[in-house]
């Protein structure tokens with residue numbers, strides 16, 4: 017087998033370039049190539065913006081494209097094509113970092129890329145550098161614990177609407193809802209109906225200069241629910257609503 021460089025799955029944290037680990041900063045400055053997951057619609061990469069202060073001037077930056085709207089075969093094909101691109105670079109041989117907002121093993125395109133890479137080249141050298149998740153940053157901004165004592169924390173996707181969120185509310189005292197932007201209004205209605213409106217934290221672009229974090233659904237802007245937004249619901253769990 018041809019020698020391959022190492023691919024680093026690298027978490028750049030929630031958005032503030034200072035919320036990146038020392039290890040991530042060191043590796044960013046060392047690798048030959050940086051892959052950024054750019055939005056197919058805009059070509060923009062927030063992860064790259066976050067990583068930029070840690071990069072060398074001469075570093076090669078290669079965008080790879082994903083779309084939140086890809087599903088099924090189109091999605092598999094996008095991951096396969098990106099894996100081919102990454103393997104071409106690693107086989108120079110060159111080292112590379114694939115940037116992920118937050119943590120690479122938490123709802124990240126990196127894990128799809130990794131599976132596609134391993135399908136094509138099982139022995140590909142990979143190292144994963146964890147990152148501070150968006151919801152750790154939101155809890156820090158609100159100065160509210162994610163969990164205490166014997167409580168449970170559930171992390172759910174709001175991408176398919178409020179049903180999954182409702183099940184999680186019955187199981188865990190604390191529920192983080194990511195990818196809620198398309199269903200934010202329905203999720204707000206559900207939380208309101210469960211008496212959880214005042215104890216819910218909502219965060220937009222947490223740790224970014226333009227970001228903000230509020231407690232209480234009254235403060236949630238109903239007209240704009242951007243992709244970079246999340247809920248942390250406190251006080252849910254099996255005993256809510258029972259006498």
Ligand SMILES: C[S@@+](CC[C@H](N)C(=O)[O-])C[C@H]1O[C@@H](n2cnc3c(N)ncnc32)[C@H](O)[C@@H]1O
Pocket residue numbers: 030031116117118119120122123124125148149150151193194195196197219220221222223224243244245246
């Ligand atoms: C594909 S997931 C990425 C999660 C990320 N890997 C992590 O560890 O937090 C994208 C979702 O994460 C949340 N998110 C990521 N960064 C955020 C931030 N800075 N502020 C608020 N929400 C954020 C949003 O819910 C967004 O829809």
